[in-house]
Amino acid sequence: MAEKKKQFAVIGLGRFGGSVCKELYRMGHQVLAIDNNDVKVNEIAPFSTHSVIANSTDEKALKSLGIRNFEYVIVAIGDNIQSSILTTLVLKEMGVENVWVKAQNNYHHKVLDKIGADRIIHPEQDMGIRIAQHITSEKIVDYIELSDDYSIVELLATEKIHNRSLIDLHIRAKYGCTILAIKRDEDLNVSPLPADVIREKDILIVIGHKLDLKRFEEEGM
Ligand code: ADP
Numbered sequence: 001m002a003e004k005k006k007q008f009a010v011i012g013l014g015r016f017g018g019s020v021c022k023e024l025y026r027m028g029h030q031v032l033a034i035d036n037n038d039v040k041v042n043e044i045a046p047f048s049t050h051s052v053i054a055n056s057t058d059e060k061a062l063k064s065l066g067i068r069n070f071e072y073v074i075v076a077i078g079d080n081i082q083s084s085i086l087t088t089l090v091l092k093e094m095g096v097e098n099v100w101v102k103a104q105n106n107y108h109h110k111v112l113d114k115i116g117a118d119r120i121i122h123p124e125q126d127m128g129i130r131i132a133q134h135i136t137s138e139k140i141v142d143y144i145e146l147s148d149d150y151s152i153v154e155l156l157a158t159e160k161i162h163n164r165s166l167i168d169l170h171i172r173a174k175y176g177c178t179i180l181a182i183k184r185d186e187d188l189n190v191s192p193l194p195a196d197v198i199r200e201k202d203i204l205i206v207i208g209h210k211l212d213l214k215r216f217e218e219e220g221m
Contacts, residue, residue: 008032009070010048011056011087013040016102016123017076022047032065056087059094068094075101075117081108085115092116139217141203151210152180157202158221167194175216177208 009032010021017033018040024031025047033048035041036055045051054061056077067073073096077084081104091099092115100119103109112120126145133143133153141154161169171177182189182196183203189196198204206213 006030006072007070009034009065009067009073011035011073011075012077012084012102013037013044013051014076014078016078017074018044018047020074020076025049032067032070034065057083057090059090062090062094067091068096070096072098072100075099078102078104084108085111088112088117089115137217139221146207149209150207151213152205152207153213153217154183155204155206155217155221157198157200157204159200161198161221162200163197165195165197166192169198169220171206171216171220175208175220176212177206177216179204180207181205 007030008024010017010024011034013021013033013035017035021031021033021044030049033041033044033051034054034056035044035051036053038053041051041053052065054065056062056075073091075084075087075091077087084101084104085108088099088101098118099116100121101112101117103112103120103122109120109122129145130143133140139155139158141156143154144152146152166179171179179192180190181204182192182198183205184199184201206216208216
């Protein structure tokens with residue numbers, strides 16, 4: 001049976017919301033795109049399942065779109081913090097299960113947290129951290145912050161670990177990090193086995209405490 005595709009709604013079609021919408025649609029998901037600006041709605045039409053002009057702070061308008069049936073709603077309203085907060089409040093009151101919201105600043109973040117936003121996103125800060133990590137280390141291919149303490153990093157295997165097996169490297173015992181997957185060209189070896197061997201150009205996807213990951217990156221490879 002084909003994998004069940006999820007239903008998403010994206011509210012606010014600026015640079016961030018527009019990118020989220022296009023990428024979800026490209027991946028084959030159902031995406032409802034909403035903005036109160038008709039130009040934005042027309043622009044996104046070819047890159048979404050449906051696109052509608054609506055004011056997301058208007059509870060009736062959201063109800064008529066059947067928004068409560070969507071598994072995920074992304075609130076990507078930028079500068080208008082008041083609209084972002086009100087929209088989030090209405091969505092949570094309507095019982096939408098997963099409401100992900102772009103925050104503009106720490107004050108906005110705090111309010112979103114209080115009113116029940118399920119995930120609060122700071123795209124500029126997150127991207128800034130990833131670029132900084134990438135630019136300062138030749139080994140780091142990508143970086144995802146999971147919490148203040150934990151991250152996932154993609155590390156390019158160095159010569160030091162080429163042709164060595166995972167068991168041989170004792171990465172978990174020595175560094176407390178876990179190899180989630182090994183990328184080799186287009187292949188992704190998820191949950192690799194202890195006997196799997198790391199080759200040149202492999203990319204390791206590693207999860208762990210930031211300090212442990214740093215130690216592994218600097219000393220272990
Ligand atoms: P970015 O920084 O990601 O480019 P913007 O602030 O430029 O974000 O875009 C936010 C979008 O949200 C705009 O297209 C704007 O028209 C839309 N928007 C703002 N308020 C509402 C609202 N109440 N209902 C629907 N869309 C809204």
